[in-house]
Amino acid sequence: MRTQRLPATKALRRMAVTALAATLLAGTATPGPATADSSVTVSAASGQDRPELRKAMQAFVDAGFTGVQLRVHDERGEWAGSAGVRKRGATAKPPTNGRFWTGSIIKPFTATLVLQLVAEGKIVLDAPVAGYLPELGLDRRITARMLLRHTSGLFNYTGDFDSDGTFVPGISANGDAWLPDRFRSYRPEELVRVALAKPLRFEPGSDQQYTNTNYTLAMLLIEKVTGRSYAEELRRRILRPLGLKDTSVPGDRTRLPGPYAHGYYRYEDAAGREQVVDISRQNLSLLAGAGDLISSTQDLHTFISALNGGKLLPAPLLAEMRTPHPKMGYGLGLFVQDLGPGCGNVYQHMGSPPHGYGALMYSSPDGRTTVTGSVTWVDEATRGPGKDFQKLVDALVKEVFCDGQGGPRQ
Template identity: 35%
Template sequence: MASVKIRLLSTTVAAAAVTAAVVPAAHAAAGPRSHGRHLDAKVQAQADRLVADGAPGVIVMTRRGGRVSHVTAGVSDKATGAPMDHRLLVRVASVTKSFTSTVMLQLAAERRLSLDDTVAKWLPGVVAGNGNDGSTITVRQLLAQTSGLNDYTPDPRVMSDPARTWTPAELIAIAMEKPPLYAPGTSWNYANTNYILAGMIIEKASGRPLGTEFQRRVFGPLRLRHTSFPTTDPSFPGPYVHGYYDEFGDVSTQISPSSARASGGIVSTVDDVARFHRALFTGRMLPPKQMRELRTVRPVNDDGIVEDYGLGVARIKFSCGYAWGHDGGFPGYRTWTYTSADGRSQAVITYNESKLEYDKKFRADLAEAADTAFCA
């Protein structure tokens, strides 16, 4: 789940003004107030440090039981100096994979498909050529990132033409130009290709566009009123955090989401993302059998981050125990989500610059901020 899930890096520049805001939820009352204030102060210090490290702006949402707080630092728009605000929209990128996996598992629970179905059953002839064979890859292996297929994302054609509108078939065709990395099910590699295929299978099995399935199965039932799934339009449907990509500047609306789609196309807020993951990991979205599938993990090392990966979700070890979630990176945006198995503890962190991905100090400070937000 690490680094650039759209594989195009992630966060920052120098930060001007640092504006802090702690906004408890209206219903927040559970737990000692003194502990809540102490947590907010610790998280604020961590957010301020990330801005000092170079992130233009940072949002951190935390939950402890019924108490929800938001801490912000820095700016959402460098041109105007507008402060960060937790209500603003961001591109959550590969956090989308948890949504896609959830819909696929719901279809499996309804017996509309099986996780043991082959890709070729649903998409005949799509995964073929150069040793790629859809008849040997299962739906489960797509969701678990164990298909062996190559990732289309780093291809120069995708990287060099960010405004182009790509079809899913075109993206898969790029991945098919290279032989598989290994036999299906024998190893692990992070590839957006897997989730583009998963989205195509969902559309075949349901008979509806993926965005419609997201709306009727997830966005609507959970009242995710600030969550959407653009596939070609790079604009935002409401006020948003501006995203920056090093010398390219503000890239917020310059890159087509068509190269992300089921692998990373969702636009949302930290609160909507937290609401979804809390519902998912506490069993509100899937029957027990599919929950067991979702949380069947294998240890992986993703760009230097060690974690356990399941079906579109990851289990991450913190000082206080394990969290479930996913992270995502899209040019200009980076989001990390963490939820305890009982849903009582949560943290969501997002920031808006794509150049700190491999900065050792920033990554160390980010890891400390995540542990503080989830555990303190």
């Protein structure tokens, strides 16, 4: 994709998307304009009528999302539904338990694997990672805890910012530059070496900055100490024990299996004409261990409920995982979010691959109340009406965890 002699507006768009990239991959995906009919009805998979959830889903469609699928487990039981359309130009709704690209929701899975190995004595949480991966030449001050908490100071291989706000490019992971490379395969070592070629952003342990490099390194750490691939360890330790049949690490596979909703990217071609591309197929080896997961709302519910219910980690390590650093509210693979007076904390992670898909996963401290979901949209470099995404998610989450009133459910 040519980048020379860009019109000012196009250059600004590209600057905007790189500035948003870290936030997107952290889980605050920002969707763009859609073509769904705002009057579309919701398809509920359970027998319950939950008008407040139907309204919350419809709000996403009204804001411009093409589709949304949602699953809620709470004291009223299980509820699942979808709104919008599965594909542009069609009328079928998104499947209520379709597969989707989860983006950074893989990070709690990766952190759980590392902490299981800590429990087995195979990894020491505060030992230098360089001792396990000497071939990479890591700063010996960087520990496994720092990787999981994003306090290592490592450069983000998809691009990062200097202290003065100057953007330092890395591997293209969004925008028009990403589009022609969306099927390219990357090796995790290749990604890490891009990051290690740059100076540290800050002294290890002195600050916190969300960086995909940390979790690609965590993936390599898992593989080194077990002698097996990350995908196999994930299957052995989490997917098979929990019966997660819809969840997988795709590797170089670019297609979503089974029924799924489509994501899109809008751009301007060399002749100035607007084009919309179906990007349901994309190669997420670009985000190894940090954003390359396929799942469903049911599987995400099962995982986050089991994790917070104490089924995957010993209590002391689960407590460590859920202890947040004050800067970002991020523990070891989970965000700890205070919903306000009377509501208490939820444990969550959201995610988005480069474009077109977003996912959310929220849980109460005991794992009994969860919200999991996926959205699709027509994305673009400026991210469209993405300003509404966090507001919509917050309203949905408070509806479930606080009766929509900012107070606890009775």
